[in-house]
Amino acid sequence: DADVTQTPRNRITKTGKRIMLECSQTKGHDRMYWYRQDPGLGLRLIYYSFDVKDINKGEISDGYSVSRQAQAKFSLSLESAIPNQTALYFCATSEVTGGIGELFFGEGSRLTVL
């Protein structure tokens, strides 16, 4: 089983619908991240969480919200999806100490908003 699991892997939805992407991890890491990947733009940080009580906005948080339900679970919500939120979304984790910069990624959730 993957250490960082994302569900769903693929989702097609319509404009205005609420969507939740879920992430769970078995690595025991405190830090979790949500990134968005668009062709030619690389990955951009949406939200990150350093522990259950700590949630921070990334560079492109508008239109998104997150919930850290437990150390192992971090979900991303689109309250009212719009077409320009069509993208590949990645959840990632990292350790608090050591391993500077090493993020461990899930396999991605491809979201299409029609």
Next chain:
Amino acid sequence: AQSVTQLDSQVPVFEEAPVELRCNYSSSVSVYLFWYVQYPNQGLQLLLKYLSGSTLVKGINGFEAEFNKSQTSFHLRKPSVHISDTAEYFCAVSDGAAGNKLTFGGGTRVLVKP
């Protein structure tokens, strides 16, 4: 603020030929530098990282990168590529100030031809 520029969006290369992927960054502080690889339909995984010390960094799968502070570059090289190296490669930078928040470049897609 930091930024990363990957100068080539696509690099076609023949099997067993060398490849170089170019990465330039800008930052007002000292940085940590990384290369990640994304194989088709997978998440990203760490290839190598530069934190300090020797400017020539060796990573997995025969890749290496050289940190050049004066040119603010961190180019990735492999002397002889295999078909299995077909993937997208991302350069990333962190200032280390706030956990493992990374700024990614736009990615370079490498297509290895037989």
